[in-house]
Amino acid sequence: MLDAKQLIANFDAFYKTGVSQMDRVHEEFLHLLVTAANSAEESFHHHMAVLFEHCQLHFFEEEASMAAFQAPEYDHHCREHKAILEVMQGHCDGAAEGRIEHARQWLKQDFIRWFDQHTRSWDSLAAEHVKGRESQSA
Numbered sequence: 001m002l003d004a005k006q007l008i009a010n011f012d013a014f015y016k017t018g019v020s021q022m023d024r025v026h027e028e029f030l031h032l033l034v035t036a037a038n039s040a041e042e043s044f045h046h047h048m049a050v051l052f053e054h055c056q057l058h059f060f061e062e063e064a065s066m067a068a069f070q071a072p073e074y075d076h077h078c079r080e081h082k083a084i085l086e087v088m089q090g091h092c093d094g095a096a097e098g099r100i101e102h103a104r105q106w107l108k109q110d111f112i113r114w115f116d117q118h119t120r121s122w123d124s125l126a127a128e129h130v131k132g133r134e135s136q137s138a
């Protein structure tokens with residue numbers, strides 16, 4: 001099973017895309033996820049909400065950058081973001097209604113797995129395109 005702290009420890013080897021803004025946001029995301037996943041019951045919903053806001057901004061910035069550089073597979077990549085935000089919203093609502101352990105397990109297992117797959121596929125594809133376009137215009 002993947003573990004967020006492991007992902008942080010192996011960030012450069014497996015998740016670094018070489019686009020500094022994207023890498024910075026992804027590292028922030030992992031730290032916020034660790035904080036939320038390990039937070040006490042009384043502050044769990046707050047940390048989930050912070051993580052949710054961070055994800056909204058993260059995806060918005062990523063999509064803006066992809067649009068600016070006319071990255072391929074833009075629509076599919078955006079659909080991945082939209083779909084996971086919908087699932088996350090459900091867990092935020094669930095946590096607010098007291099289903100904290102369910103949301104916590106989702107963060108620790110499914111969301112980490114999603115990040116691992118999404119970053120290594122869609123984000124790295126977008127990053128390669130952005131780097132290629134930047135080097136052309138340098």
Ligand SMILES: [Fe+2]
Binds near residue numbers: 062122
């Ligand atoms: Fe993405």
Ligand SMILES: [Fe+2]
Binds near residue numbers: 062119
């Ligand atoms: Fe991303």
